[in-house]
Amino acid sequence: DPTAILRCSNLESITLPPNITTLPNFRDFTNLHTVNIRVPVIIEAYGFQNTKLKNFQFNLVKKVGHYAFRNCNELTEAHFSDTLESSGYYIFTNCAALKHVTLGKIVENTKQYFGNCPQLKSVTILENGPELKEQMFKNSNLEMLIFKGPSLPTFESTFMDDSLVSVSNVAVRAPEILETDPLISAVTTLVNNGFSVSNINSNKVTYTLELRF
Numbered sequence: 766d767p768t769a770i771l772r773c774s775n776l777e778s779i780t781l782p783p784n785i786t787t788l789p790n791f792r793d794f795t796n797l798h799t800v801n802i803r804v805p806v807i808i809e810a811y812g813f814q815n816t817k818l819k820n821f822q823f824n825l826v827k828k829v830g831h832y833a834f835r836n837c838n839e840l841t842e843a844h845f846s847d848t849l850e851s852s853g854y855y856i857f858t859n860c861a862a863l864k865h866v867t868l869g870k871i872v873e874n875t876k877q878y879f880g881n882c883p884q885l886k887s888v889t890i891l892e893n894g895p896e897l898k899e900q901m902f903k904n905s906n907l908e909m910l911i912f913k914g915p916s917l918p919t920f921e922s923t924f925m926d927d928s929l930v931s932v933s934n935v936a937v938r939a940p941e942i943l944e945t946d947p948l949i950s951a952v953t954t955l956v957n958n959g960f961s962v963s964n965i966n967s968n969k970v971t972y973t974l975e976l977r978f
Contacts, residue, residue, distance in 0.1 A: 778820075781806075791816055798839060805848055808833050824848065835859055841884075845869040847891060857882060867891065879905045887911060 770779070770789045778799035781788070787807045791797055792814045799820040800813075810830030813821075817839040824846040831853030834840060838861040849869030854876040857863055863882045867889045879885055882905040889911040 788812055810853060811835070813837055829853065829856060831855055832858065838862055842866070854878065855880065875901045877901065877903050879903075879907070881905070889913065
């Protein structure tokens with residue numbers, strides 16, 4: 766019974782049964798560090814706000830609401846898969862220890878997704894990733910933004926505002942690079958929208974675009 770769980774605010778860890786597909790709201794469970802799930806789930810708005818969450822199967826998340834992981838200061842990594850269908854905004858705001866994140870295929874509302882994440886090192890966006898909204902990385906210290914797959918997300922015109930200043934290095938890696946390649950076209954678009962691109966390289970390993978800051 767999810768309502769019974771909510772009466773246990775001192776929980777440190779829990780394994781949820783497979784019949785629970787919408788998670789209880791664990792907001793302000795300040796001792797909670799581990800939640801184990803077995804099936805794809807929905808996380809509602811503020812679902813883990815102000816917890817010590819460190820261990821969780823992000824790859825099984827289907828939907829996630831606004832502010833779901835805000836102030837989760839023990840969280841260091843979050844790797845969603847293409848199971849993720851939709852998400853809200855300000856998901857990881859104020860996650861002081863967050864370093865590495867993978868976003869799934871269909872994600873929207875990325876406004877201030879990573880606001881005030883001072884330890885952020887890399888964000889990887891899978892095929893057909895999100896439209897990158899304004900201030901997505903506001904007050905973060907992101908070092909690398911990686912796009913995988915045959916296409917790039919779209920970039921809102923205000924993506925750079927109060928977010929990232931410039932891109933110092935771009936590496937495009939694909940089996941074959943042609944002038945008409947969509948990634949090369951996308952890089953041109955990035956430059957026209959304020960990114961400073963200094964280098965484009967290629968090899969025959971994978972199909973990835975890396976933006977280093």
